[in-house]
Amino acid sequence: MKHITVDTSKCSGHGRCYTLASAFFDYDDEGFPVILEERVPDDRAGVADLLSAVDNCPERAISVSDGA
Amino acid sequence: MHTTTSGQYDEAAEAAERLERAKAAGCPVVHFDYTNPKPALSYFEEFDKLRHQGPTAYSTYGPGFWMLLTSDLVGEAYQTPEIFSSSATIPTVPHPDWTWIPTMIDPPLHSEYRRFVSIAFSPRFVKAIEDSIRQDCIDTIESFVADGQCDFLEQFAKVFPTKVFLRILGLPLEHTDMFMGWVETIFEGLGHFGEQAEDQLQAQRDIHTYFAGVLKDRRENPPANAEDDFFTILANAQIEGRPIRDDEFLNMSEVMLLAGLDTVKSQLSYIFYWLATHDSDREWITREPEIIPNAVEEFLRAHNIVMTARQVAEDVDFHGCPMKKGDMVMVANPSASRDEAVYDDPTEIRLDRQVNRHFSFAGGPHRCAGAHLARTELAITLEEWHKRIPNYRVTNTEGLVESGPQVGIEKLQLAWEA
Numbered sequence: 047m048k049h050i051t052v053d054t055s056k057c058s059g060h061g062r063c064y065t066l067a068s069a070f071f072d073y074d075d076e077g078f079p080v081i082l083e084e085r086v087p088d089d090r091a092g093v094a095d096l097l098s099a100v101d102n103c104p105e106r107a108i109s110v111s112d113g114a
Numbered sequence: 115m116h117t118t119t120s121g122q123y124d125e126a127a128e129a130a131e132r133l134e135r136a137k138a139a140g141c142p143v144v145h146f147d148y149t150n151p152k153p154a155l156s157y158f159e160e161f162d163k164l165r166h167q168g169p170t171a172y173s174t175y176g177p178g179f180w181m182l183l184t185s186d187l188v189g190e191a192y193q194t195p196e197i198f199s200s201s202a203t204i205p206t207v208p209h210p211d212w213t214w215i216p217t218m219i220d221p222p223l224h225s226e227y228r229r230f231v232s233i234a235f236s237p238r239f240v241k242a243i244e245d246s247i248r249q250d251c252i253d254t255i256e257s258f259v260a261d262g263q264c265d266f267l268e269q270f271a272k273v274f275p276t277k278v279f280l281r282i283l284g285l286p287l288e289h290t291d292m293f294m295g296w297v298e299t300i301f302e303g304l305g306h307f308g309e310q311a312e313d314q315l316q317a318q319r320d321i322h323t324y325f326a327g328v329l330k331d332r333r334e335n336p337p338a339n340a341e342d343d344f345f346t347i348l349a350n351a352q353i354e355g356r357p358i359r360d361d362e363f364l365n366m367s368e369v370m371l372l373a374g375l376d377t378v379k380s381q382l383s384y385i386f387y388w389l390a391t392h393d394s395d396r397e398w399i400t401r402e403p404e405i406i407p408n409a410v411e412e413f414l415r416a417h418n419i420v421m422t423a424r425q426v427a428e429d430v431d432f433h434g435c436p437m438k439k440g441d442m443v444m445v446a447n448p449s450a451s452r453d454e455a456v457y458d459d460p461t462e463i464r465l466d467r468q469v470n471r472h473f474s475f476a477g478g479p480h481r482c483a484g485a486h487l488a489r490t491e492l493a494i495t496l497e498e499w500h501k502r503i504p505n506y507r508v509t510n511t512e513g514l515v516e517s518g519p520q521v522g523i524e525k526l527q528l529a530w531e532a
Contacts (some may be wrong), residue, residue, distance in 0.1 A: 056193060058481040061237055062471070065407070076232040077486060104471040105193065105478070 047085045048093065049111045054078075056107035063099040063108055070096050088112075128440075129177045135436050136172035136180070146173035146181065146444075148205070148421055148518035149305045154387060157521050158417060161449035162461060170435050176206030176307070179423065179442040180435055181449075185473070187433060188450035191424055191443065192478030195220050197432075198424035198443060200480060204519060205423040205444040206305050212318055214372070215365040220427075221479050226353050227366060231483040234282070234344050240486045243282070247490060250277045251498045259502050262532030263509065266386055267379065267525065275378035275491050282487075283370060284343045285328075296321050297375045305519045318368060325367035329360060344370075373484055377419065378491050380522025384417040385492070387523055388463065390508045398465055400504040403497055409465040410492045415472035416463050418448040421519045422476060447473040448521075506530040 050070060052063075059078045064071035069092045072080040086093070100108045136143055144164065148157070164171050165183040173179055182188050191198040200218050202208050210218075216227035233239075240247075254274040258264045276290050285293075296317040303314025332349040340346045348366060351358040389396040398405060426441040437443065451472035452460040475482035482488070506528045508514075513525025 058192075058478055059232070060475065060477075060481055061486060064237070073237050075236055075238065076229060077236045077238075098468065101469045102471050104189070104473060106189070106471075 047087060047113060048090075048096065049085055049113055050081050050096070051084070051109045051111075052079055052081060053105075053107045053109070056105040057103075058105055060104050062102045062104070066102055067092065067095040067099040071099065125177055129174075132178050132438070132441060133172065133174060135438070136178075139434055139436050141180075141435055142167045142171045144171050144173050144181075145175055146171070147175045151515045151517040151524075154514045154516050154523045155384075155417070157516060157518060158448055158452065158461075161446060162452060164446075165449045165453065170433060172435075173205075173444070176305070177208060177442070179205040179444050180432075180437060181444045181446055183446050183449040183453075185450040185453040185456045185471075188445050188447065188473055189477055191432075191445050192473070192476060192480070195424075195479060197427055197430050198445070199427040200224075200424060201427070202425040202442060203423050204304050205421070205442050206307075208425065208440060208442050211315060212368075213365050214369045215362055217369050217373075217480065223354070224479055227362070228479070228483065230344075230348055230351055231366075231370075234347075235484050235487050237486040240490050244490060244494075246281075247278050248494050248498065250274055250281075251491075251494050255499055255502055260532050263527070263529040265525070266528050267383060267523075271379040271382040271386075271526075274495065275382075276375055278487070278491060279374040282344070283374075284337070284339075284345060292324075293371055294375055297371055300372060301376055301520055321368045321371060322364045325364050326360070328367065329363050373482070376520065376522070377482075377484070378488050380419045380520060381414065381417070381488070381492060382495065383523035383526055384419070385413045385496070386506075386528065387508065387514070387526055388413065388417070390506050390528060392463070395463065395465060396500075396505070399496055400500045403500070405465050406493050406496045407489075408467070408470075409496065410489055411470045411472070412463055412465055412467050413492070414474035414489075415451045415457075415467075415470050416461070418451045418472060418474045419521050420447055420474070420476070421445075421521075422447065445473075445476075447476060503530050 057078060061077055063079050064073045070082055072082055074080055096110060100110055169184040169187055171181040171183060173181055182191055199220050202210050203218060216224050219227060251274050254270055258269050264270060272294060277287060280287050299317040300314045303310040328345050329349055332346045336346050337343050348363055353362060399409060421444055423442050423444050426437045426439055426443060429438050451474060454460055475485040509529045510525055510527035515524050516522060
């Protein structure tokens with residue numbers, strides 16, 4: 047499983063995550079990301095997009111960790 | 115005869131002391147006059163040179179300012195507003211005569227103002243009006259496509275984003291030239307000294323006079339769509355549980371114009387200059403329009419138009435720079451976005467670059483609230499333009515120049531087979 051977290055003290059709503067990985071992130075009225083599911087299976091379609099969202103976050107606010 | 119006032123004397127003495135501090139710390143000392151007009155794309159190369167000397171520098175231009183040149187340091191500064199305050203945001207103006215809101219307000223008060231802007235330009239809203247943005251873009255291109263040529267800035271880059279922006283804000287389109295005149299005067303004055311700085315302050319006063327009229331109008335005659343009208347919402351805003359003050363309303367209105375009217379124009383000037391002079395990238399965009407959102411990020415990264423600044427709020431030794439309270443620090447977005455530590459071949463444009471976490475929209479709490487709108491406008495422009503005008507060239511040699519603190523190419527004449 048992959049565990050997705052967003053550090054809200056760093057996130058400033060650039061929106062790269064919900065643009066690149068819309069299967070994993072939505073957004074709220076002010077443009078801050080909303081994680082759709084905090085835990086997703088490793089073989090979920092589009093997991094590469096999720097990792098791309100991590101790499102493209104200017105604030106380095108997204109973490110994806112492996113684990114149960 | 116000494117005509118210097120004590121205030122100016124203090125400033126000169128402080129500047130000398132600051133320079134000594136920078137020298138003693140071994141910080142590269144440069145004279146970075148960002149207002150000096152140079153050939154298009156020069157400033158990006160100048161930042162590359164500075165960054166190759168070290169992650170920080172000290173510039174003696176004006177009263178002097180520190181420079182943060184790498185992605186890590188710029189990101190850290192943005193994320194540490196308690197040390198890097200937004201109380202002054204122009205590198206050579208430590209004591210500004212104005213207070214842009216929310217630009218120059220630090221957290222936590224910042225979010226009281228910011229939410230109104232964030233909601234007005236939210237990704238949800240931008241998506242909802244995408245069709246009308248696209249139509250504005252098409253109409254603008256079609257107004258000159260048959261001519262086989264255009265003054266790109268005057269006929270497109272100033273026209274299309276302005277139309278979209280003024281409609282969102284509910285401001286009259288027929289005031290475009292007046293708004294644009296004020297905004298250009300302000301950007302031409304920022305960071306200068308003397309007459310241009312005086313003109314800038316006058317333009318700021320003119321904007322406030324205009325918006326005092328808007329405020330009165332929205333309070334006395336709220337429009338039919340009051341619950342959707344930006345300035346009616348703002349006129350009735352609650353800040354920390356009390357009604358917004360007139361000066362707050364005016365300072366926010368000024369920021370809306372400054373942020374909305376010049377930025378997309380300047381970014382477009384670099385994109386179209388690049389594509390007109392690089393056939394393979396232009397052909398790629400036409401052949402594979404799916405690449406456009408990624409290409410937009412790459413153009414934003416490589417040609418990042420805003421050099422902003424922060425003011426040191428408490429004495430700090432920041433990565434070897436002995437900074438004191440009140441010092442100015444240029445947060446060099448254009449350099450950070452071309453940092454070799456983050457990007458392979460950062461000075462090259464690669465439309466399919468996979469990792470792109472540029473600071474073209476700054477970072478931290480003050481991240482550009484118009485970023486979602488700007489990205490949409492840039493992508494739609496690239497799509498609609500290349501459907502109609504796939505091949506074009508630059509025909510002017512004069513005016514291909516830029517100057518800061520917000521760079522943009524001054525004149526761009528394009529021609530194509532009509």
